[in-house]
Amino acid sequence: MFFINPDPFLLPSYRISPFRTDYIALNSNLPEDDFAVGYFDKKFGMGKWQYTYNGREAIELALEKYQLNKEDLVTIxxxxxxxxxxxxxxxSIERFCRWNREITSETxxxxVNHEFGYPYPNMEKLVATGLPxxxxxxxxxxxxxxxQSVGRYGDFSVYSFPKFFPIQIGGVLVQVNSEVTPSKSIVDKKQVQYIQKVVSHHLKNENALLQQRTENHxxxxxxxxxxxxTLRFQQHPSVYPSALLLNSNEIVSNLNELKxxxxxNGIQSSVFYGEEAFFIPCHQNMTTVDIEFIHACIAQFLKTNSKTS
Structure with a gap:
């Protein structure tokens, strides 16, 4: 049995990130571990990567190297x-210059944003433009x-740990094909040690993490x-989504009301604006009952708010 619309002080907390409150203690008690260093050296290349405070900082450190002025254009x-x-x-881009959504002569x-864990499909074509x-x-x-080349096509690639690990900070900036070395991150020694031990702990269990994430999805x-x-993106064996992105298929009258x-009811979600789609949590730290609870909440919403009601 599930209780929907409880007292606001008794809400559960389902986040897009696998982080939960109990991980404050769990992460704090983990032993120091540098397994992630070897993992990232193998994945990205020794000396080619650095920890960052988050994904946003990684993007900004990369953009900084292009010496952009306010009238320049970054195409997303x-x-x-x-x-x-x-x-x-x-x-992050607006700190440096303008942005748009289509390649022009000004770009x-x-x-390239590999959305929700789904790789952009035409990377070779973008590389052929010669643009950074x-x-x-x-x-x-x-x-x-x-x-098998996601993260290896460009000058830089950036990653965010909270999207896949139960941690509140942390990311990676990778110097892929650029000869210009990025500036150092603001993360201090203690923060690096914390990020490293938490990420190391979970990377050691990578196979189990991915299996559970796949089963839950x-x-x-x-x-x-x-x-x-229905799923917004076609599933692929090499894809591990960061959330469950669903087509509404005209079932929900108002996706903002669903949000x-x-x-x-304690569930983080958002509308995939521009389309009749939305996304909800779906990660390795959820149980089948957690998924069923979110399902029950949406089913309850549909009883009184759907187009078909």
Whole structure:
């Protein structure tokens, strides 16, 4: 049995990130561990990467190297080609210059956002333009394309740890094909030690993490299909989504109202603005009951707010 619309002080907390409050203590008690250093040296190349405070800082450290002026233009491209883009990305760019969503003669840098863990499908074509490329892999830490080259096409690639690990800070900036070394991050020694021990702990269990994440995504997809929703992106064996992104299929009258309703029940979500789609949490730290609770909340919302009611 689930209790929907409880007292506001008794709400659960379901985040897009796998972080939960109990991880404050769990992470604090982890032993020092540098396993992540070897992992990232192998994944990115020794001396080619550095920890950052978060994904936003990684983007800004990369952009800084292009010596952009306020009239320059960064073009943002996304997997879906929808106009939706996180303000974390746009605000970071606005610190340096303008941005748009289509390559023009004014484009100085391309920022490719591999959305929700789904790789952008035409990277070779972008490389052929000869323009500098930053790959935003913040939601694509584990996903790969058929060429196994996500994160290796551009000058720089950036990653965000909270999207896949139960941690509150941390990211990576990778110097891929650029000869210009980025500036150092603001993260201090203690923060690096904290990030490193937490990420190391979970990377040691990478296979189990990915298996659980995959099982949860498959179960959630099956469960929500019973309500008439479908996946926005086609699934692929090498893709590990950062959230469950669903087509509304005209079932929900007002997706913003659904977002508010879910927040009132302790569930983080958002509308995929520009399309009739939305996304909800679906990660390795959720149980089948957690998924069923979110399903029950949305089913309850549909009883009184759907187009078909």
């Amino acid at each position: 491209l996304t997997t879906s080609e929808n106009f939706y883009i996180s303000s974390c990305v746009t605000k 100085k840098v391309i920022l 490329i930053i790959e935003d892999c913040c939601t694509t830490f584990f996903s790969q394309d058929d060429a 498959l179960y959630a997809t099956s469960l929500f299909s019973e309500l008439g929703f 508010v309703f879910l927040a009132e």
